Amino acid sequence: GPPPGSAAWRADTVLGVRLPDPVGAAPAEVAAFFAGLTPAQRDALAVRHPLVTGNLDGVPVEVRYRANALALEEERRREQAAAEDGTLSAAGRAQALARAQRYAALAGRQILAFDPRGRGQVVEVFGELSPGSRPAVVVPGSDVDLTEYDRDGDPYAGPAGMARALRAATGGQVPVIAWAGYTTPVGVGMDAATADLAVAGGARLGRFLDGLAARTGAATVFCHSYGSVVCGRADLGPRQAAGLVVFGSPGMETARAADLRVPVWAAERNDADWIGRVPHVSVLGLGHGADPTGTGFGARVVSSAGSHGHSGYFAPGTASLANFAALALGDTAGVRCADRDPGCHDAR
Structure with missing residues (x-):
């Protein structure tokens, strides 16, 4: 749905003009509107409507950082107060304290949503999103x-x-964006087996990415597990x-890489990745179709030597991470192909 606080945003006439609609306005329209504001006016919107300003694609990055810092602090204070409220149950206070600590852990970081x-x-930026910087965007899967978001025990x-x-x-x-900006499935139940959440997330x-491209140019998008369904x-x-x-893909809701209109690279699946036991089919709305690493799909398959398990493709020292870095840098010639696709450098 629209960002929290959208009703108050729509009703706000403090600038003497109608603010861009949080749902209907295209990112380019939002960007043009903010380009016409003074720094003081931009900051006023961040202060008055932090959860709209901070989540609205097309708003300048620096303004979104400011708005989300304010929103995080406001939510931290609210949850901290709940954690100290003696009228709540012990479980309710513990849950509020956990959320307050989570918000505190995000303070001081470059939070884009x-x-x-x-x-x-939450969406976070690592590095600087400067004009022409060609960022990488990581789209995660379930849970x-x-x-x-951080998973300190499994970094x-x-x-x-x-x-x-x-x-x-x-x-x-390369600036890298961690985009946990959609509702992900929980576990491996029906939400993970169907495309409903992927349609909304896509x-x-x-x-x-529309809003991002106006500032930085096209991004290289890294899609893990159910995140590859979202990308598809x-x-x-x-x-x-x-x-x-x-x-670690269960499929991309398409039979051929060529249908996706942009180059598609797939890391070979390691033997310990449980996604290999998931049937790559699509029947009556269940399943996500062809295996992106399969020969008939048409993706360029790269090595993932050294990786282990469903979430081990970014571990240092793995061929998959080295290949991901080469692709993020635009160095396709430096990619190490999978043994079964020695021509992965070739144009397709």
């Missing part, structure tokens, strides 16, 4: 939300850890995405 509703969503499994690893592997040359991803349903073109890189 933040939504506290439900399980929560990712505000609580599971390369969560989107923040993946983004940090990728930026380090590029020598800090629309959000497409809009996000995002209807991306070359203006938004320089290429899609999928790994």
Whole structure:
């Protein structure tokens, strides 16, 4: 749905003009509106409507950082007060304290989107999104939300850890965005087996990349597990995405890579990745179709030697991370192909 606080945003006439509609306005329209404001007016909107300003694609990056810092602090204070409320149950206070601590852990970071509703969503930038910087965007799979975003106990499994690893592997040359900006499935139940959440997430991803491209150019999008279903349903073109890189994928809701309109790279699946036991079919709305690493799909298959498990593709020292870094840098000639696709460098 629209960002929290959208009703108050729509009713606000403090600038003497109608503010861009949070749902209907295209990112380019939002960007044009903010370009016509003074710095003081931009800051006023961030202060008055932090959850709208901070989540609206097309708003300047620096303004979104400011708005989301304010929103995080406001939510931290609210949850901290609840944690100290003696009228709540012990379980309710503990839950509020956990959320307050989670918001505190995000303070001081470059948060490009933040939504506290439900399980929560967050988008974070590592590096600087400068004009022409061609960023990388990491789209995670199931079980990712505000609580599971960092995954300190398994540092390369969560989107923040993946983004940090990728930026380090590029020598800090590529800005990387961890995009936990959609409602992910929980577990391996019906939500993971169907495309409903991917359809909604794909629309959000497409809009996000629209707004991003105006500042930085097309991004290289890294799609993990169910995130590859999201990428497949995002209807991306070359203006938004320089290429899609999928790994641990259950399918992309299409039979051929050529249908996706941008180059598609797939990391070979390691033997310990449980996704290999998931049938690559689509029957009566269940399943996500062809295996992106299969010979008939047409993706360029790269090595993932050294990786282990479903979430081990970003671990340092793996061929998959080295390949991901090369692709993020635009160095396709430096990619190590999978043994069964020695011509993965060839144009397709």
